Amino acid sequence: MAKQDEKTKVVPFFKIQDRNFPIDIEELTPVEKISFEKNNLMIAILDTINDGVLTIDFNMRITSFNLAAERITGFLSREAIGKLCFDIFCPRTKIIDRRECFDNCIMKMAVTEGKSITKKKKIINKAGEVLTIYSTATILYDQQGLPIGGMCSFINTTAFEKLKEDCQGKRYIIGNIVGRSTKMMEIYNLIDSISESRANVLILGETGTGKSLLANAIHFSSIYRKGPFIHVNCAALPENLLESELFGHVRGSFTGAISDRQGRLELAQKGTLCLDEIGELSIAMQAKLLSAVEEKRFERVGGTKTINVDVRIISASNKDLKEAIRNGTFREDLFYRLNIIPIHVPPLRERTEDIPILFEYFIEKFNIKTKKKIKNISSEVIDVFIKYSWPGNIRELESVVEYAATHCKHNHIELDNLPPSYLASIDQNKANHSISSHNNRLDAISLEKLQKALEESHWNKNETANRLNISRTTLWRMMKKYGL
Numbered sequence: 001m002a003k004q005d006e007k008t009k010v011v012p013f014f015k016i017q018d019r020n021f022p023i024d025i026e027e028l029t030p031v032e033k034i035s036f037e038k039n040n041l042m043i044a045i046l047d048t049i050n051d052g053v054l055t056i057d058f059n060m061r062i063t064s065f066n067l068a069a070e071r072i073t074g075f076l077s078r079e080a081i082g083k084l085c086f087d088i089f090c091p092r093t094k095i096i097d098r099r100e101c102f103d104n105c106i107m108k109m110a111v112t113e114g115k116s117i118t119k120k121k122k123i124i125n126k127a128g129e130v131l132t133i134y135s136t137a138t139i140l141y142d143q144q145g146l147p148i149g150g151m152c153s154f155i156n157t158t159a160f161e162k163l164k165e166d167c168q169g170k171r172y173i174i175g176n177i178v179g180r181s182t183k184m185m186e187i188y189n190l191i192d193s194i195s196e197s198r199a200n201v202l203i204l205g206e207t208g209t210g211k212s213l214l215a216n217a218i219h220f221s222s223i224y225r226k227g228p229f230i231h232v233n234c235a236a237l238p239e240n241l242l243e244s245e246l247f248g249h250v251r252g253s254f255t256g257a258i259s260d261r262q263g264r265l266e267l268a269q270k271g272t273l274c275l276d277e278i279g280e281l282s283i284a285m286q287a288k289l290l291s292a293v294e295e296k297r298f299e300r301v302g303g304t305k306t307i308n309v310d311v312r313i314i315s316a317s318n319k320d321l322k323e324a325i326r327n328g329t330f331r332e333d334l335f336y337r338l339n340i341i342p343i344h345v346p347p348l349r350e351r352t353e354d355i356p357i358l359f360e361y362f363i364e365k366f367n368i369k370t371k372k373k374i375k376n377i378s379s380e381v382i383d384v385f386i387k388y389s390w391p392g393n394i395r396e397l398e399s400v401v402e403y404a405a406t407h408c409k410h411n412h413i414e415l416d417n418l419p420p421s422y423l424a425s426i427d428q429n430k431a432n433h434s435i436s437s438h439n440n441r442l443d444a445i446s447l448e449k450l451q452k453a454l455e456e457s458h459w460n461k462n463e464t465a466n467r468l469n470i471s472r473t474t475l476w477r478m479m480k481k482y483g484l
Helices: 002-008 030-047 067-073 085-089 098-103 106-113 158-167 182-193 211-220 239-247 283-295 321-327 332-338 352-370 379-387 393-407 420-443 447-456 461-468 472-481
Strands: 052-056 062-065 117-124 130-141 147-156 201-204 229-233 272-276 297-299 306-308 312-317 341-344
Touching (some): 030 067, 106 147, 211 272, 283 297, 283 332, 321 332, 352 379, 447 472, 461 472
Parallel strands (some): 201 341, 229 272, 272 312
16 A cells, blocks of 8 residues: 555656656546646647756755756756756856855855845856856745755856956947957047147948948047038938038029038038048049149139138048949048048958947947836847858848847847848858858869779778768769769
8 A cells, every 4th residue: 555655656746857867647646647637738848948947945955957057057867957056056066155155155145035036146157167147036826835955047147247348448439330350450540649630531331331431430539529520421411412412502503402502521620521432532522632632722612712621531431432443432542532441341240249249238228218227138149140151241230130139029039039031041152161161172072082082991882981971872973973
């Protein structure tokens, strides 16, 4: 009878079975089968979560450990279940004090305060590496409302925190220009070196790299900073209005000119005129601008009075202006007047080390605007951000971050929060990379290498394909290609 009671004892629903030790369901009683199926369902649910999740009893012993927890800590569930939680997160080491881990346990805080607690902390993984995690502790209750243990969810933010720490005390922002990569530091140093100069600047770079922001930063770091900063998008204005916008006009000079009007060049007196998308100007307009740039004086449209100006001109373009000169669409003499101090803004794919800093900057802006409290980004998101090519550069990154932050329901951004089209493009890039790698591998197989592999395998097709790490079909095509 005692044996029967022992066999029919039900495992509590909270105590999840270890996935690494399969149970023969035929040996279980009907009641135990129900509990077993519930446990399997709970394991399946926990294993689909990107965050590390573990549960503990009130003796601080681990009762479940999901796949993400295994990935982050390096411990398998069979190694963790039944152990004290600090034996897994703070194994005996001089790097992290176990007593400090126990005294600052967020699960204890959650029990004491009766609410969920989120906190950043250091842990040691199985390989002995120090990781930074953001962990949330919550008390678990049964159907009667009685506490039965606790649950901790956590994300690995080590890479993100390390990059943030690397930036502490270092210069990585001027105005609204953010970055700490070598190329950006060179630009910062150049801005410093030309702060006392009156020379014109030409900024070249792809769309979305922040050329206008850089022009703004140059202005406010220069001797012209007390004067106005006037911005003109040369691509946004019709040709028949652009001359009037730049130089102004006098009353009656054309239909609609009902009064005298100052142009942007005149409004920029003692300051900076930023000519964005300078490569979009027509040849005729370039000729008129050249005269004003060379002589620092001009006449309004329809006027006869000469106006002298002291203005620094910063031009910007996403076009290759030297190529435009060769094609006859841009004047060479104007190019050399504008290109006294050239600055090339690198695309985001060439300064990926700046992505975590840019993310933090955009999240801070978003939090202020929406009153949200997003604090972090998962290491998986950082990884795909760094591997992505960013054709839209910083502008695209900001849009993706804003989308992710808008759809984020917690205080950290996960892969699921990214735009579907963005995730699809990442998958396509991976596929293209895989195809490229495959083609490169095939190109590396020479006739001599193929013949050698065939001879060593005694012309056994399966063995030859395995030796060359290609499929049998690919092997057949290569043999046909080389006439073998």
